[in-house]
Amino acid sequence: MNIKHDLIALLITSAASLAGAQVTISEPWVRATVPQQKATGAFMQLKADQSMRLVAGKSPVAGVVEIHEMAMDNGVMKMRQIPGIEIPAGQTLALKPGSYHVMLLDLKQQVKDGDTVPITLEFVGLDNKKHTMEIKAPARPLNASVTPPDAHKH
């Protein structure tokens, strides 16, 4: 299953690059939910040839998609909606637990382990032009750990 996830991520990476936009998205994943749970997080790695800004998202599984930042402040977990995330040119920016994430809110259905969740992300370049990119993020179990499960243990 993990190998399948890696493969999907790999395919998405290629597809996203081929689409002509200047952003490469790799290893996307969404945390699975339990029934009636209305929110979850999406994580991924972003890389851009030129500086870009992730400004918005949408997904058919969520009524609302927001960009969030999580931070620990003196032992208190704080999560904040932010207007966007800068992706510096040539650098890989990780959206990961303990940091940035794309928040899927007002979920219309349970996200089950193994589901594939389509998310359209909107970026703005230095030229103020909008680029959208669709990813298909595999759902990992609710108890998925911070590091990709077994991704590098073959």
Added chain:
Amino acid sequence: MYSFLQACRQRWSLLVLSCAACLLTGCDRSGDALARFHAIDITGAPYGHDFRLQAPDGSERTVADFRGKAILVFFGFTQCPDVCPTALTRAAEVKRLLGRQGERFQAVFITVDPERDTPAILREYTQAFDPSFIGLSGDLAQTQKTATDFRVHYAKVPTGSGYTMDHTATSYVFDPAGKLRLAVSHTTTATDLAADISALLKDAVPGH
């Protein structure tokens, strides 16, 4: 904060004393005198004595209901994408690492968001990590009282579409006699936490 500072000071002075003692005597049982726990020892803390909240089946639970087990208590909310699943995943790993001792380990998840975390969601959520884990909730007043009793901070913070919760990410450990013993940082590893809990469980069964 009383507990953290004082516990740290106590721990360091113990460490210094025991190292000095070992240098002088060449003792080989330094572990006995060294800080015993990876987490912060808050034994005797003047807070966090008890909780009185509802389980998903409607029954009321207090610390006494888990007598004989080490209890790991974490405050969170199920819409938390990050710290809460990580803490509960660690708790499940602790139980696994404890092996047979794991039968005397109980993880308790107390929601700071009772308006959204219904008993049904809490049951599904905690059981996704381990079938033995239990989620507790109260009304707004009970939730506030429990958090205050445990010196846990939480606050509702509006976001574009609704709200999220800030909350203390520290876990607490009660020993099998129902006494609050440890404050556990969210960065403490499952291995270290399992060792601490194993020590508390061994203390509780003399001769084992």
